Amino acid sequence: MRSSINRLLLVVIFSCTFLISCTTKNSSEINDERPLVLTTFTILKDIASNIAGDRLVVKSITKPGAEIHSYQFTPSDIVKSKGAKLIIENGLGLEAWISKFTSSAGNIPKVKLTEGLTPLMIEDDLYAGKPNPHAWMSPNKAKHYVDKIVDAFIEIDPNGEDEYIENASSYKAKLSSLDKELRDSLSLIPKERRFLVTCEGAFTYLARDYGMQEGYLWPVNAESQVTPRRMVNLIEKIKENDIPTIFCESTVSAEAQKEVAKASNSVFGGTFYVDSLSDSDGPASTFLDLQRYNVQLLIKGLTNTSLKK
Numbered sequence: 592m593r594s595s596i597n598r599l600l601l602v603v604i605f606s607c608t609f610l611i612s613c614t615t616k617n618s619s620e621i622n623d624e625r626p627l628v629l630t631t632f633t634i635l636k637d638i639a640s641n642i643a644g645d646r647l648v649v650k651s652i653t654k655p656g657a658e659i660h661s662y663q664f665t666p667s668d669i670v671k672s673k674g675a676k677l678i679i680e681n682g683l684g685l686e687a688w689i690s691k692f693t694s695s696a697g698n699i700p701k702v703k704l705t706e707g708l709t710p711l712m713i714e715d716d717l718y719a720g721k722p723n724p725h726a727w728m729s730p731n732k733a734k735h736y737v738d739k740i741v742d743a744f745i746e747i748d749p750n751g752e753d754e755y756i757e758n759a760s761s762y763k764a765k766l767s768s769l770d771k772e773l774r775d776s777l778s779l780i781p782k783e784r785r786f787l788v789t790c791e792g793a794f795t796y797l798a799r800d801y802g803m804q805e806g807y808l809w810p811v812n813a814e815s816q817v818t819p820r821r822m823v824n825l826i827e828k829i830k831e832n833d834i835p836t837i838f839c840e841s842t843v844s845a846e847a848q849k850e851v852a853k854a855s856n857s858v859f860g861g862t863f864y865v866d867s868l869s870d871s872d873g874p875a876s877t878f879l880d881l882q883r884y885n886v887q888l889l890i891k892g893l894t895n896t897s898l899k900k
Contacts, residue, residue, distance in 0.1 A: 626747055629672055630679040631686045632659045633868040634727060635704065635736075637878045639679055641762045642740045646751045652678075652692070655873075658842045659866045660685060660812035664692050672696040676747045679740065683710055683724035687812070702743040704736040711795050715810040723811060728865065729796035730770040730882065734763050769879055770800075773886050777801045784893045788829060788837040788857075790814075790848050793865040806834075808847060817847045822854075829855040836860035836892030842867050860892035 628649045630636040636651035643649050652668055653659055672678075675696070680689050682703030693699050710722035726732040741759045745752045777785070785803040787794050791814075792807040806828050809816045829837065829851070836858045839845035845862065852859040863885045864875035875881035 626676040627674055628677045628679065628744075628747075629675045629699070631681060631689060632657070632866060634866070634878050634881070635679050635681065637868060638727075638733065638736055638762070639740050642737060642744060642755055642758045644751075644754055644758050646748060646754060647744065653867070655868050655870050656842060657867060660687060662686070662688050664688060664695075668692070669696050672699065675699050677702065677743055679704065679743065681705055681724055681727070683722045683726070685724035685812070700747075702739060704739045706739065708732060708735045711799060713792065713795075713810045715792075717816065718810050721811075723792065723795045725793040725811070725865065726796050727878070728794060728882075729800050730766045730773065731800065732796055733766055733878070737763055737766070765879060769882055773797075773882060774801055776886050776890060777803070779890060780893045783833075784835070786832050786834045786893075787889060788825070788834055789863060790839040790843055790845065791865070793840060794863075804832075806837075808851070814843050822847060822851055825851055826855040829857050834893075835895075838863050838888070838892065840865045841869070858892070861888050863888065 625646060625648050628639060628643065628647050630639055630649065630651050632653045633651045633655050636649055640649045650671070652664065652672070653662055669692075672692075673696075676699075678689070678693060678696075678699050678701045680686050680701055680703055682705040689701070693701060705724065705726055708726055710724070710726060713719075713721050713723050727736060737759050741755050744755045748755075785801075786806065787798050787803050788806040790808050791812075792805065792810040794803075794805060797803075798805040806825055808821055808825055828834075834855075834857055837848060837852055837855075838860050839848040839862060841862050841864050845859070849859050851857075864881045865885075868877065868881060869875040874884045
């Protein structure tokens, strides 16, 4: 009798497990039937996901931590793009690989989020006349990204227009709050110390918004352009302006910047997130968190006099 009861219990447990598994699988399959949207990097995925709500599946081609300028896409990336209705890219020359990717993936429609935006130009002889592509680092410029995403989503899913517009309005309000928060926070840095030094000139938009000066080892998409002359020039700038702390970005090597810190008698203050979010359990798992984390790290480095050697 006990043996029969045990067998019955096993059958019930197995049946429940099977049903749960099927339910989960069916739910996943239903979700997969929603239009698929790809973004070129994780920050755009986060912004787009806030606009999409539950109506679309939004995925990033690149993973957290990837170097996005000269990303080498793989066959698996192409496979994952099957059935995509839209690719969202930044533009302004940021993703050098995207045209080849879309061609390989079957010429999926694209939207460039910086189209129609007036960019800041790179102030470097080697890149004279070229735009700085990191416009999302300005919360106000990011609102332009949101508007472009809304238009693109309505194009592929007209029935979701009201939801996309409502989600965009809510997210733009968060960007406005973020702008005020960053402005108030950065005002805590003494004016003579408002000098942001990183590896790449990716903070030009943020620096311009909040009245900061900027220094970097290379202007954009050119880690290979680190030369002794560039390092010497940055060391001199740091010494002349008595900059206590310098930084680098998560997607590039910080070794050259650490050498600059030693030679200039400054401190290497840590890693910013610019071209990529952190992993989900990291300090910059969303675009809004990324901005807050960077600014708090910057404030700590530029206001804590005990860090200065």
